[in-house]
Amino acid sequence: MKLIFAGILAGLMATTAAKADEMVFTSWGGTTQEAQTKSWAEPFAASSGIKVLQDGPTDYGKLKAMVDAKNVTWDVVDVEMDFAIKAAKDGLLEPIDFAVVPKADLDPRFSNEHAVGSFYYSFVLAWNKGAVSGEPASWADMFDTKKFPGKRTFYKWSAPGVIEIALLADGVPADKLYPLDLERAFKKLDTIKSDIVWWGGGAESQQLIASGEAAFGQLWNGRVFALEKEGADVGVSWNQNLTAADVLVVPKGAKNKDAAMKFLAAAASPTGQAKFAEASGYAPINTKAKAEMPADVVKGLPDAHVDGQINLDMNYWAEHRDEIATRWYAWQAK
Amino acid sequence: MSVEARQGIAITRVPAGLGGLVPALALIGLFFVVPVLALLLRSVTDPAPGLQNYAALLGDGTYARVFFNTFLVALVVTIVTVLVAFPVAWMLAIMPPALASILFGIIILSMWTNLLTRTYAWMVLLQRTGVINRALMAVGIIDQPLPLINNLTGVTIGMVYIMLPFMILPLVGSLRAIDPMTLRAAALCGASPLAAFRRILLPLSLPGIAAGGLMVFVMSLGYFVTPALLGGTSNMMLAEMIAQMIQSLLNWGLGSAAAFILLIVTMALYALQLRLVGAKRTAGGV
Numbered sequence A: 001m002k003l004i005f006a007g008i009l010a011g012l013m014a015t016t017a018a019k020a021d022e023m024v025f026t027s028w029g030g031t032t033q034e035a036q037t038k039s040w041a042e043p044f045a046a047s048s049g050i051k052v053l054q055d056g057p058t059d060y061g062k063l064k065a066m067v068d069a070k071n072v073t074w075d076v077v078d079v080e081m082d083f084a085i086k087a088a089k090d091g092l093l094e095p096i097d098f099a100v101v102p103k104a105d106l107d108p109r110f111s112n113e114h115a116v117g118s119f120y121y122s123f124v125l126a127w128n129k130g131a132v133s134g135e136p137a138s139w140a141d142m143f144d145t146k147k148f149p150g151k152r153t154f155y156k157w158s159a160p161g162v163i164e165i166a167l168l169a170d171g172v173p174a175d176k177l178y179p180l181d182l183e184r185a186f187k188k189l190d191t192i193k194s195d196i197v198w199w200g201g202g203a204e205s206q207q208l209i210a211s212g213e214a215a216f217g218q219l220w221n222g223r224v225f226a227l228e229k230e231g232a233d234v235g236v237s238w239n240q241n242l243t244a245a246d247v248l249v250v251p252k253g254a255k256n257k258d259a260a261m262k263f264l265a266a267a268a269s270p271t272g273q274a275k276f277a278e279a280s281g282y283a284p285i286n287t288k289a290k291a292e293m294p295a296d297v298v299k300g301l302p303d304a305h306v307d308g309q310i311n312l313d314m315n316y317w318a319e320h321r322d323e324i325a326t327r328w329y330a331w332q333a334k
Numbered sequence B: 001m002s003v004e005a006r007q008g009i010a011i012t013r014v015p016a017g018l019g020g021l022v023p024a025l026a027l028i029g030l031f032f033v034v035p036v037l038a039l040l041l042r043s044v045t046d047p048a049p050g051l052q053n054y055a056a057l058l059g060d061g062t063y064a065r066v067f068f069n070t071f072l073v074a075l076v077v078t079i080v081t082v083l084v085a086f087p088v089a090w091m092l093a094i095m096p097p098a099l100a101s102i103l104f105g106i107i108i109l110s111m112w113t114n115l116l117t118r119t120y121a122w123m124v125l126l127q128r129t130g131v132i133n134r135a136l137m138a139v140g141i142i143d144q145p146l147p148l149i150n151n152l153t154g155v156t157i158g159m160v161y162i163m164l165p166f167m168i169l170p171l172v173g174s175l176r177a178i179d180p181m182t183l184r185a186a187a188l189c190g191a192s193p194l195a196a197f198r199r200i201l202l203p204l205s206l207p208g209i210a211a212g213g214l215m216v217f218v219m220s221l222g223y224f225v226t227p228a229l230l231g232g233t234s235n236m237m238l239a240e241m242i243a244q245m246i247q248s249l250l251n252w253g254l255g256s257a258a259a260f261i262l263l264i265v266t267m268a269l270y271a272l273q274l275r276l277v278g279a280k281r282t283a284g285g286v
Helices: A002-021 A030-048 A060-068 A081-089 A162-169 A182-190 A202-211 A221-229 A257-268 A270-280 A295-299 A314-333 B003-016 B019-045 B052-059 B061-094 B097-112 B115-126 B131-138 B152-176 B180-188 B193-221 B225-230 B238-248 B252-285
Strands: A022-026 A051-055 A076-080 A116-128 A152-155 A196-199 A216-220 A234-249
Touching: A022 A030, A022 A257, A030 A051, A030 A076, A030 A257, A030 A270, A060 A076, A060 A081, A060 B238, A076 A081, A076 A257, A081 A234, A081 A314, A116 A202, A116 A221, A116 A257, A116 A270, A152 A162, A152 A202, A162 A182, A162 A234, A182 A314, A196 A202, A202 A216, A202 A221, A216 A221, A221 A234, A234 A257, A257 A270, A314 B061, B019 B052, B019 B252, B052 B061, B052 B252, B061 B097, B061 B152, B061 B193, B061 B238, B061 B252, B097 B152, B115 B131, B115 B152, B115 B225, B152 B193, B152 B225, B180 B193, B193 B252, B225 B238, B238 B252
Parallel strands: A022 A051, A022 A076, A152 A196, A152 A216
Antiparallel strands: A076 A234, A116 A216, A116 A234
């Protein structure tokens, strides 16, 4: 019995001692986190001697619970930008130490005082070539059931994307999207409601398009990239591609804040960003990263499609999250 | 101290009083009562003290609709499960034991398979381009794919399949307890098979149906994965909405209130059922 206690005690002391050169990185799992581990965590551990433990998937409820309970076990977390803005306002995040994380080359669209861009992605229009005759060219075509019959798939949750797509399809100019005219957007969505199949996660979106269950869809570009790599017969239109970002944040009260800041510096560096972009098909948030990437990779990224690219307004969404969500679910449930 | 010695003490203490129940009650208190109280507390204090979360839930048409959907889906699933499970359970009850144990094995095996895998399998089967629709179109029974998924049909099929073992097992128990002689006696007295079923088999198997039905109904109320994947947005169930409130919108007050209402309604139904079935069983026994 004594021996067991001694063993447990020694174990506890060992973990406490090891804490100084350990940190926990949390992301969404799957291929994204794998790419982050390979591109950031492993090289960072090798160069700094700080061991990076992985956890996931990201769960905003859990993050809030940790901060509220003052028992934060995550040091760096990959979250969506609009969440980061709201979380910073609610006091859930540590400010970024820009003395450690060089700010100069970071794309200002995707970083702020409490968040450093992780990667950015675009919502693109993708379709199953076998299920569609012709080539849909714009979001307006997604709403034209006469010209393009078949089911279309959109992101199920209240998040930046679908509202903007409906407004663009209805003829709202890109620079007049905000403040969002919800009335008009839902009216437009009403016109195709019975033709919509919703996807709740990336894998589901791929399954729907690849099987032809939905002829078209609003997909994350990285998911289309993966479908193409697997040889699925998909078409993609970058016309009016909508950008949004994931960002890395440090929860308030993180135990290894110093290590976390150093990790952020490595993740946001040109090399870290270039490697991750190459592995995932998502775009780097460091403006110097492109120079370190093969030309054919750059071609496939949202970076290569800045013409007609539209930035989803994360500040607007962070501000109006609850209000939009209420309307969104009410409309969906109707 | 050895395990046997400790058990010995517990056994000698229980008859003396309720002392032996203390550890169990403490566990229930710590892991059930305390969290539920915390939930209740949060629902009336977050973001501000008051009943505004309940007012929002009960006053808003969307939430009311989600509550209604939740109970509708649970009810439909329970009824269909009873209808499908009954013949299977009857077969299991009268089969030779060796054969029955093989069939049991198959049923249990399906329970042990990952829930997500089984739900995804139904997606593949039910979708417009899925196996079922393709087969029906190939033989010319239909010329347009049937809408089997992203609606109540899909949720019902998927959930009934997953709930079946929970209905079959208690049902087999109560069917096996029925003396086959009672049915033979009924036939000898001139009862048609239908009358024998309605007046003997069904009433005697009621405890099994009630136990299985309650289990399926209550489990269905809180179901998450299957309705989320096989249902459409117009039949969103409460569990999905609560998850959304807690995880994404961080509206914990509202999520707690919704969870608490679900808990209260479930407990009320449970109490009601205990009363009804309990009373009926006693009457039947006398």
